[in-house]
Amino acid sequence: MLLREFLQHQHISKKSLSAIKQNGALVVNDNPVTVRYQLVLDDIIEIHLPEEFPSASLTPSDGPLNILYEDDYLCIVSKAPGVSTMPSMLHPHDSLLERVLAHFINHDETGIPHIVTRLDRNTSGIVVFAKHQLIHHLMTGKISKTYVCIVCGKIPLSGVIDYPISRKGDSIIERQVSANGKAALTSYVALHHSDDYSVAAVKLHTGRTHQIRVHFQAIGYPLAGDTLYGKDKRLSRQALHALQIEFVHPITGVHIVLQDSPYKDLRSLIPML
Numbered sequence: 001m002l003l004r005e006f007l008q009h010q011h012i013s014k015k016s017l018s019a020i021k022q023n024g025a026l027v028v029n030d031n032p033v034t035v036r037y038q039l040v041l042d043d044i045i046e047i048h049l050p051e052e053f054p055s056a057s058l059t060p061s062d063g064p065l066n067i068l069y070e071d072d073y074l075c076i077v078s079k080a081p082g083v084s085t086m087p088s089m090l091h092p093h094d095s096l097l098e099r100v101l102a103h104f105i106n107h108d109e110t111g112i113p114h115i116v117t118r119l120d121r122n123t124s125g126i127v128v129f130a131k132h133q134l135i136h137h138l139m140t141g142k143i144s145k146t147y148v149c150i151v152c153g154k155i156p157l158s159g160v161i162d163y164p165i166s167r168k169g170d171s172i173i174e175r176q177v178s179a180n181g182k183a184a185l186t187s188y189v190a191l192h193h194s195d196d197y198s199v200a201a202v203k204l205h206t207g208r209t210h211q212i213r214v215h216f217q218a219i220g221y222p223l224a225g226d227t228l229y230g231k232d233k234r235l236s237r238q239a240l241h242a243l244q245i246e247f248v249h250p251i252t253g254v255h256i257v258l259q260d261s262p263y264k265d266l267r268s269l270i271p272m273l
Contacts, residue, residue, distance in 0.1 A: 002038060003028065003034075003038075011137075020047060022050070024048045024049050025048035027048065028044065030044075058097065061101075062099070073135045076128050077126075080124055080263065081123070082237070084121045086118065101113055104131075111131030115127070115129060115136075116140065120238075125243060126244070126245050135250060143245050145242060146201055146243050148202070148240075151200060151216050151224065152196065154198055157190045159187070161218065165211060165214055166182065174228060175214050181208075185205040186204055199273065213226055223238045235265055241262045244259045
């Protein structure tokens, strides 16, 4: 098998391979080679990734950072509510991305953070960063995510919500269920019922903006604290937390499951969390 064919079997795209050839290196048994190298049994392959540089628009921030998992390829953190995943017009500084960048700089990391999974500013939980664009490519669409949410009312024990979602009117932020929207599929299992609220474990089968919030509003159970899609004000933010991720490591092949406990504000509403 040619080295080119092997790398393609590892899901390395032509674009990534071209970047490696131009600014990185392919090495087999400590010798530089080309993609036309004929592999034999017991060959040891090294891929030297092209050097990357952070955007000049990013300002490293030494804000708090709760790291759940880190290796040479990934940095997976817990995002607190009220922290933006990345800079925006309304919140241009001290984003989670800039905190991870500062962590890399402070620890002499050669990589730069690439956001693999992102969360709304007031949604808490697990966020995945890749340390190189190639790792980002290998991780995209390969992570199974489970969320936990608190909704108003007593939901059925389980369900599937299959409603397309579109932008609402001229709003930059708000979304709505619409026949002309993009396909969106959400499944859930109820974990707990109280007099006023229900707790659900939720899986997204598509990745639309505000998907969980819009879908639960559409079936009559808006999220607690979500004043954009409901009226409940018991919390200062929507009761949504990225609880668990599961994936196969793109380099080592190890099956990884990570969990992040819900934050105190959610537990104050439903102590069983």
